[in-house]
Amino acid sequence: MNLCRFNGDRLGLVEGDTVFDVSSALSEIAQPAWPYPPGDPLFIHLDKVLDKARRLRPSATCQRLADVALFSPVTAPTKIMAAPVNYRAHVADANDPAIDAGVHAKSLEGVEKPTEQFGLFLKASSSLVGPSEGISLVMKERRTDPEIELVVVIGKGGRDIAERDAFDHVAGYALGLDTTVRGAEDRSYRKSADSYSLLGPWFTTKDAIADPSDLTIWLDINGQRRQSSSTGLLLVKIPELIAMASRMYALHPGDLIYTGTPEGVSQIRSGDTLRAGGTGLGEMTVAVR
Numbered sequence: 001m002n003l004c005r006f007n008g009d010r011l012g013l014v015e016g017d018t019v020f021d022v023s024s025a026l027s028e029i030a031q032p033a034w035p036y037p038p039g040d041p042l043f044i045h046l047d048k049v050l051d052k053a054r055r056l057r058p059s060a061t062c063q064r065l066a067d068v069a070l071f072s073p074v075t076a077p078t079k080i081m082a083a084p085v086n087y088r089a090h091v092a093d094a095n096d097p098a099i100d101a102g103v104h105a106k107s108l109e110g111v112e113k114p115t116e117q118f119g120l121f122l123k124a125s126s127s128l129v130g131p132s133e134g135i136s137l138v139m140k141e142r143r144t145d146p147e148i149e150l151v152v153v154i155g156k157g158g159r160d161i162a163e164r165d166a167f168d169h170v171a172g173y174a175l176g177l178d179t180t181v182r183g184a185e186d187r188s189y190r191k192s193a194d195s196y197s198l199l200g201p202w203f204t205t206k207d208a209i210a211d212p213s214d215l216t217i218w219l220d221i222n223g224q225r226r227q228s229s230s231t232g233l234l235l236v237k238i239p240e241l242i243a244m245a246s247r248m249y250a251l252h253p254g255d256l257i258y259t260g261t262p263e264g265v266s267q268i269r270s271g272d273t274l275r276a277g278g279t280g281l282g283e284m285t286v287a288v289r
Contacts, residue, residue: 040254
């Protein structure tokens with residue numbers, strides 16, 4: 001099932017090129033009392049919302065997908081986590097002088113799995129946007145690159161999660177653009193500008209993806225293919241990423257793990273149009289401002 005947030009804060013089921021408005025299913029989200037529980041309310045109550053959405057679907061009004069504005073399906077993650085250099089071929093990108101900034105290539109010398117070596121990094125939750133909002137460039141004197149990634153959406157919280165149990169904590173998946181200002185500063189600083197964590201085009205439930213390690217993800221910039229790879233080439237796989245994250249901090253429903261980007265990252269400029277897609281995850285168009 002594909003669940004989207006559209007035209008502001010409407011909840012929709014996406015089937016083919018149609019969006020069915022099932023916003024009434026949001027009534028299943030209980031109103032919290034202070035202190036608010038950690039986690040995204042939609043994903044805390046996801047099973048109940050999905051069940052009601054299925055019941056509403058036959059009588060729901062619908063619109064063409066092309067006619068709606070799509071926003072991030074996750075609105076309140078407690079954290080956005082990301083894996084650095086998690087595809088072998090992406091290491092070559094780090095040797096590009098325009099990307100290296102005098103620090104990246106050197107730090108990767110002799111490192112087999114950079115994510116294991118350096119751990120995950122965090123991105124500000126305020127950087128999260130959806131496709132219709134686009135990317136708003138900061139530090140315009142610097143090179144900025146979007147990085148296509150498979151994003152894991154946590155459904156069940158936990159701490160010290162074993163790899164064998166990791167998928168029990170997954171709600172589903174989405175596509176992400178981990179937008180990056182090139183430079184020598186810490187990743188969490190350069191990747192946390194407003195709009196630099198893009199998520200969409202919708203949320204796909206776990207049961208709809210037979211094997212998340214066998215998906216093709218891709219990114220076009222102004223109609224030219226820049227990135228395309230299989231998630232099977234991830235150096236540190238999804239169960240390992242979940243186990244690694246949960247050793248350090250508790251995971252909560254709606255938390256996001258950006259799993260890493262393949263080779264081919266390219267600079268973007270104001271006025272560019274991006275198109276991103278993935279097997280079973282849909283496609284999205286993103287404007288650069």
